[in-house]
Amino acid sequence: MKNNIKEDKKLVSGYYEHPDDLIDAVRVIREKELPIEDIFTPFPIHGLDEIAGLRKSRIPTLGFIFGLIGSISAFGFMTWVFTVDYPLIIGGKPYFSVPAFIPITFEVTILFAALAMVFGFLIRSKLGMGAKNRIYDKKITDDHFLVLLKGDSSTLLESAKQVLSATGAMDVKIIED
């Protein structure tokens, strides 16, 4: 049967002009279990990630791990310098003067965590100078809330189109990936 033959991956797009319309539509799409490729919005919509079934981001874990690496390396380095490599009494403080090491340990912790999270975010999202991400609609950054559904069979594409139109999406069309 023709419907079962795999075709090239195709996408169906349609946009809404209000975040509430979008959220209602995504609920319907999830109920019908249509595969969502992506949703594009001009600003973050709280709760959309849960409704659309996105997994939680692991950026905080990354920040924690690198923060820990930062604090251990800063504290360890200062300890090594002042107790092993070149012990020197300065200002009458002991070689291993823990309180004096705290500020730098703290700063390095934050620096490592922040750098790791920012680069983690950029790499994971494929963002960076000269990144060539496809812009599906130039008004996404203005006031269009665009939904992209994917489908590999024409029935799926048809039902995707139907759902989008039924929920009030505008400019519903099939685009080649």
Place this chain on the structure above:
Amino acid sequence: MYVSPVRETLITGNKTYKDVTNDISNPVEGKPGKFWYLGITISVIALFFGLFATIITIWYGIGTWGLNKTIGWGFSITTFVWWIGIGHAGTFISAILLLFRQRWRTSINRAAEAMTIFAVLCASVFPLIHMGRILLFFFMFPYPNTRHLWVNFNSPLLWDVFAITTYFIVSLLFWYMGLLPDLGSLRDRAKTRMRKISYRLLSFGWTGSMKHWQRHEILSLMLAGLAAPLVLSVHSIVSFDFATSVIPGWHTTIFPPYFVAGAIFSGFAMVQTLMIITRKALHLENYITLGHISSMNKIIILTGSIVGVAYLTELFMAWYSGVEYEHYAFINRATGPYWFAYWIMMTCNVVSPQLFWFKKIRRNPMITFVISIFINIGMWFERFVIIVTSLHRDYLPSSWSIYKPTIIEIGLFIGTLGLFFTGYFLFIKFFPVIAIAEVKSIIIVDRSKKQVKNADSEK
């Protein structure tokens, strides 16, 4: 959606999402007005004056300054602390107010963060040139060297190096990550080839995908969580430069909280100065409303009062401690040769913000602007009082001395003002001065699109 009957409208003028994009992008896309050209010309002249003073300083050494053996820190460290303090308001607005879910921050956080970056840049000039031999600046960093000696990790001056470097990097990352979506807006609106290419590069290929937004949101929250203690640590560490010494007037435990409150106080004054000009010049009265000005003034009263209490506590402690040096240091501040600096500080920092208790004054942009300038001046004199007045008469009367800044030092100060305002003027020309995406997330546009309401009001 919940609509508060108590809070006033954050964004006035019944804006739709499209209006927000247009209103904030227009100043970036259009030709700048006369005001902008005038402003940047003056700033660049000041910047060149500062550049000249820097070259003289580096060429001839810091003997060109008015410092002497008794007073080793003068104008430059005063101005350094002043700039670092100003920077703090930007991080306070974007990080601490984000954690406290203060929605009014969205209209001012972008510009305030930009201000932070330029202020920290200005601040970092002073320790660098004050070293005398600027080419050896890398001695500050712990690197393996032929002398086998490391930097002194016990010294607050080295903590400063780490704190300010971290602060600058984290502020820059925070600011730029927040800018990505708005640079995407500018890219998608770009008409000319030059703008298309530059904003495509600058926006890092932002698409507005929900996956990007999800990570972006959590990243902002996490960076805010890190930046909040960071900003408190930076000025605490700056205050350690003084507090860990034995100079009367410096050697007090009150310094860290007192410096942090002072920093936020002076920073908000600078934000007011900039915002009141910006909203007028770029016609953003609907975004930066009287409500925003009033909210910032409330923070100014709070932090200004903390600073006032700190001044009085210092006086009390000087008397109560029974230490005659400490005692004399404070009598000398109020009645000695630098009495004028002390009384300028007292009037500008303690008296002038108290006017904001009156609602009429708090909501008046003109008066707020004038008071914000007074606070800027007052906070500069606070650092002058702490540094010069404490140093010029120490334990040994035979080494007492007087400090007068030379034209070179004044030039450096004016030069950093030039650097700061040049940076700010370029920023308002090429970047969206208000966070477009964040403002869109706090307005509620009615589904029928005919009537627009605001998240926090029913007005």
